[in-house]
Structure formats: structure tokens, C-alpha cells
Amino acid sequence: MIRSRWIQLLLGLVCMVVISSPQYVWTLFTQPMMGSLDASLAQIQITFSLLIVIQTFLSPCQGFLIDKFGPRALLSLGGALTGLSWVLAARVSALAHLYLTYGLLGGIGTGIVYIGVIGHMVQWFPDRRGFATGIVAAGYGMGAILTTFPISETLKDAGHEQALARYGLIFMVAGVIAAQGLRAPIRNSRFATLDGRQANASDPGASFTPSQMLRTPIFWLMFVMMTMMSTAGLMVTSQIAAFTRDFGMANALVFGLPLLPLALSIDRITNGLTRPFFGWLSDHIGRESTMMIAFTLEGTAMTLWLFTRSNPALFVLMSGVVLFGWGEIFSLFPSTLTDTYGIRHATTNYGFLYMAQGVGSVLGGPVAALVHDRFNSWMPVFAIIIAMNFATALLAGAVLKPMRRRWLATQAVSDKKLGLFAAFPR
Numbered sequence: 382m383i384r385s386r387w388i389q390l391l392l393g394l395v396c397m398v399v400i401s402s403p404q405y406v407w408t409l410f411t412q413p414m415m416g417s418l419d420a421s422l423a424q425i426q427i428t429f430s431l432l433i434v435i436q437t438f439l440s441p442c443q444g445f446l447i448d449k450f451g452p453r454a455l456l457s458l459g460g461a462l463t464g465l466s467w468v469l470a471a472r473v474s475a476l477a478h479l480y481l482t483y484g485l486l487g488g489i490g491t492g493i494v495y496i497g498v499i500g501h502m503v504q505w506f507p508d509r510r511g512f513a514t515g516i517v518a519a520g521y522g523m524g525a526i527l528t529t530f531p532i533s534e535t536l537k538d539a540g541h542e543q544a545l546a547r548y549g550l551i552f553m554v555a556g557v558i559a560a561q562g563l564r565a566p567i568r569n570s571r572f573a574t575l576d577g578r579q580a581n582a583s584d585p586g587a588s589f590t591p592s593q594m595l596r597t598p599i600f601w602l603m604f605v606m607m608t609m610m611s612t613a614g615l616m617v618t619s620q621i622a623a624f625t626r627d628f629g630m631a632n633a634l635v636f637g638l639p640l641l642p643l644a645l646s647i648d649r650i651t652n653g654l655t656r657p658f659f660g661w662l663s664d665h666i667g668r669e670s671t672m673m674i675a676f677t678l679e680g681t682a683m684t685l686w687l688f689t690r691s692n693p694a695l696f697v698l699m700s701g702v703v704l705f706g707w708g709e710i711f712s713l714f715p716s717t718l719t720d721t722y723g724i725r726h727a728t729t730n731y732g733f734l735y736m737a738q739g740v741g742s743v744l745g746g747p748v749a750a751l752v753h754d755r756f757n758s759w760m761p762v763f764a765i766i767i768a769m770n771f772a773t774a775l776l777a778g779a780v781l782k783p784m785r786r787r788w789l790a791t792q793a794v795s796d797k798k799l800g801l802f803a804a805f806p807r
Contacts, residue, residue: 386505388562393498393517395559396456398524399552400463400491403432403483405525405649406532408622409642413541418476422623423750425476428484429619433742435488437735440496441591444732447497452563456497460556462490467549471542494556495521496735499711500728503719505566510719511668515660515712522708523653526646533642588723594730599721599784604737606672606776607714609769611741613679614707616749616766619742621645621700623750624759633693640693647701652708660712668717669785672777675713679706680770687763706770721785 407429414425447455466487473479498517506513528548535544594600625631625641633640655675663671686699718734719727749762 386566389501389505389564389566390513390516392559392562393501394520396460396494396498396556396563397517397520398527399460399556399559400494401521401524401649402528402532402548402552403463403466403487403491404429405522405618405652406529406645407432408619408645409529409533409536410541410545411622413536414479417541418473418479420476423747423754425479426619426746426750427476428479429615430742430746431480431484432488432491433615433746434739435485436492436495437737437739437742439489440492440732440735441729442732443493444496444500444728444730447493447500448726448728451565452497452501453560456494456560456563457557459490459493459497460560461553462486463494463556464490464549464551464553466490467545467552469549471545471549494560496728496732499715499731499735501563501565503715503727503731504724507724509664511660511662511664511712511716512657513660514715515657515709518656518660518708518711519653521711522656522704523649526649526653529645529649530642533639588725588727589730590726591729591733594722594726595733597788599781599788600718600734602776602781602784603714603718604734606773606781607710607734607737608740608744609773610676610679610707610710611738612744612749613683613741613766613769614704614710614745615738615742616745616762617700617703617707618648619746620749620753620759620762621648623753625696627759628690628696630693630696635693635697640697644697644700647697648704651701651705655705655708656712659709660716663713663716667782668713668720669777669782671709672713672781673774675706675709676770676774676777679703680767680774682706683763683767683770687760687767717785721788 411422411425414420414428415422418425443455466482469482469486470479473482499514502513502517503510532544532548535547621644622641625644630640635643659671659675662674682699682702682705686696686703689695689699714734715727715731718731722730752762752765753759
């Protein structure tokens with residue numbers, strides 16, 4: 382029963398929910414941390430960048446270890462480290478300690494779980510790769526909805542130290558328990574899934590190693606695209622509390638609820654729903670066509686968000702639309718990468734692409750804060766982010782799509798030749 386791929390999908394989803402809060406409720410901690418550590422916003426946001434950089438830049442190594450030793454032990458470790466990072470961060474008294482606990486240790490823990498679960502799903506679901514990665518990625522984008530309001534209330538009632546310690550213990554226990562049921566799939570035919578359905582027709586016949594993949598221009602184009610899209614989304618998730626205050630809505634109420642926790646909760650819903658939705662859509666209409674739709678949607682939503690920023694209700698609504706246009710990158714990019722380079726090294730290969738998220742965290746975190754400080758305005762930051770969205774949509778349709786079409790056609794010809802040589806040996 383535990384080897385049912387649907388049970389594996391459920392367990393992977395739980396693991397992702399556990400590690401979602403360090404990224405997606407971070408913005409609630411920036412103001413109290415600035416006060417307790419006597420630090421600027423740019424200094425505090427280095428913590429967020431460290432979390433994402435460590436999470437992403439160690440992922441190739443973590444992916445290799447998971448491919449080699451299996452998911453259960455390593456994901457148990459990742460869940461434990463994620464919770465421990467919050468427990469230790471509750472006791473910090475200096476910026477360096479915050480960087481080491483919430484940033485470094487949290488990045489290692491969340492990185493192990495994230496890359497492990499995504500790699501796990503692309504192996505269990507070769508026929509529904511976009512949908513499966515979208516479901517577990519939704520757990521990462523949506524899971525923090527369970528903690529946003531409770532953490533916000535704990536911050537007001539007991540302070541950030543209690544919030545970090547209390548929820549860190551919960552993350553630790555839940556993450557370790559969920560990881561115990563994870564199992565690597567039984568190796569069957571490369572063209573069939575465990576229940577015998579046809580695998581994705583876009584799969585290349587061969588699986589490419591990381592060193593082979595890194596020598597191809599398609600990978601680097603995808604890396605640039607994912608960097609730009611990560612910058613856009615991570616700017617919003619890390620800075621929304623700051624620009625909400627600057628736009629004069631820190632104390633605004635919407636439907637009787639405080640604006641910021643409400644916006645964050647809606648963002649978590651839309652950021653979660655977008656991942657399986659656009660993953661499913663990409664399984665049917667193609668990866669690049671789906672990218673064009675989603676990235677254009679985000680660019681348009683960011684523009685409308687900027688123009689409606691003085692209306693609290695519209696501000697909350699548009700924040701949700703922006704995150705709906707962003708979160709699907711975590712289903713579209715791993716699916717596209719595995720379609721292109723095969724399944725055997727899928728976890729390690731995606732680890733290299735996922736490093737783009739780390740670059741985006743630096744650009745969307747402290748660099749965006751510095752641009753704001755330089756101009757004393759969020760307008761230049763929004764202008765850059767909007768331009769990145771439309772540019773990435775253009776690259777998906779005009780450049781990536783024809784490049785991948787030629788690549789897959791070349792691989793199909795190579796597979797056919799290999800088949801002929803095998804059938805008629807010399």
C-alpha cells in the first residue's frame with residue numbers, strides 16, 4: 382500500500398507543507414527582528430536571501446545524495462533541520478546568529494526536503510509530471526496558510542521568540558513523521574508508469590547526466606528564465622510587509638480583518654492552486670505555451686496592482702492574482718527540464734536549475750531593498766519586475782519553444798538509429 386504512487390504524492394505534499402512557512406511567513410518577522418536586533422531592512426533581508434541561496438545552491442549535492450540513498454533518511458533529516466532552525470533562531474541576539482540559524486540551517490533543511498520531494502514526484506509520475514509536481518509544489522506555496530494567522534497572533538501576544546520556538550517544534554515533529562513513508566519507485570520500463578499507462582510522449586529516449594546537461598544552451602536559457610521569474614515572486618513574498626507600510630496600509634482592515642495577514646493568506650491559496658492548475662494545463666497544451674500565459678498574467682497583474690495600491694480591498698485581491706501568475710514556475714520548470722533531459726538523473730539535474738531560485742532571492746531580497754532605499758520608492762522595483770515578467774513570457778514562446786522542439790526531434794532521430802543498430806548488429 383505504501384508503494385502506491387498516490388500515497389507517495391500525499392506524503393510528499395505533507396513534507397512540503399511543513400517547510401513552507403520559513404519562506405512564506407518570513408515577511409511577518411522582518412519588523413520585529415529589525416527592532417530586536419537594531420538592524421535595517423536590507424540587513425534583515427540578508428537572512429531571507431541566505432535561506433533561499435543555501436536551499437538552492439546545495440540542491441545539486443542534495444539531489445545526488447537522494448538519488449543514491451533514497452528519500453526517507455535524507456528527508457527526515459531535512460524536516461528536523463527545518464524545525465531546529467526556528468527553535469534556535471528564537472534565541473538569537475545578533476544578526477550573525479540569525480543568519481546562521483534561520484538562514485543557513487533553515488536553507489539546508491528546506492532544500493533537502495524541497496528538491497527531494499520534486500525529484501521523487503517526477504520519477505513516480507512520468508505520465509502526469511506537470512500535475513504531480515504541481516500538487517506537491519502547491520503544498521510548499523499553500524502550506525503557510527495554516528500558520529499565517531496563528532503566527533501573526535502569536536507575534537502580537539507573545540513576541541517573535543515564542544512564535545519561532547513553538548512552530549519550530551511543530552515543523553520538526555511533523556516533517557520527520559511524514560518522511561518515514563517515502564519510498565523510491567520500483568524501476569520499470571522507461572516508457573511505462575507503475576500502473577501501466579503510457580509515459581509522457583515528450584520524454585527523450587536517453588537520460589542525460591548533469592555534466593551533459595550543463596553543456597547545452599537550453600539549460601542556461603531556462604536558468605535565466607527561472608532567475609527572472611524567481612526574482613519577481615521572491616520580491617513580493619519577502620518585501621510585501623515593507624511596501625504595504627510604505628503604501629500607507631499597515632493598519633488597514635478588509636472585511637474586518639487586518640490587511641497584511643489576509644493578503645498573505647489569500648496569496649498562499651492562489652500560490653498553491655496555480656501549481657497543479659498550470660502543471661495540468663502544461664500536460665495538455667505544452668510547457669512553453671503555458672509559460673507564456675502564466676508569465677504574461679503575472680506581468681499584467683503586477684501592473685494593475687501598482688495602479689490600485691491605494692485601495693485596500695483591491696490591494697488584497699491583486700496580490701493574490703500576482704502570486705497565481707508566479708507560483709506555477711515550480712511545476713513548469715522541473716517538468717520541462719525532465720521532459721528535456723530524462724528521468725534517471727532528474728533530482729540532481731533539477732538541483733542545478735533550482736539554483737536560479739537562489740540568485741532570484743538575492744535580487745528580490747536585499748538588492749530590491751537597496752534599490753528602494755536608493756530611490757526612496759518602490760516604483761523602480763516594480764518597473765523592473767514587470768519588465769522581467771513580460772521578457773520571460775517572450776523568451777518562452779520565441780526562443781525556448783523552438784529550441785526544445787529541435788532538441789527533442791534530434792533525440793528522436795538518435796533513438797531510432799540506436800534501435801536500428803540494436804536490431805541489425807554488425
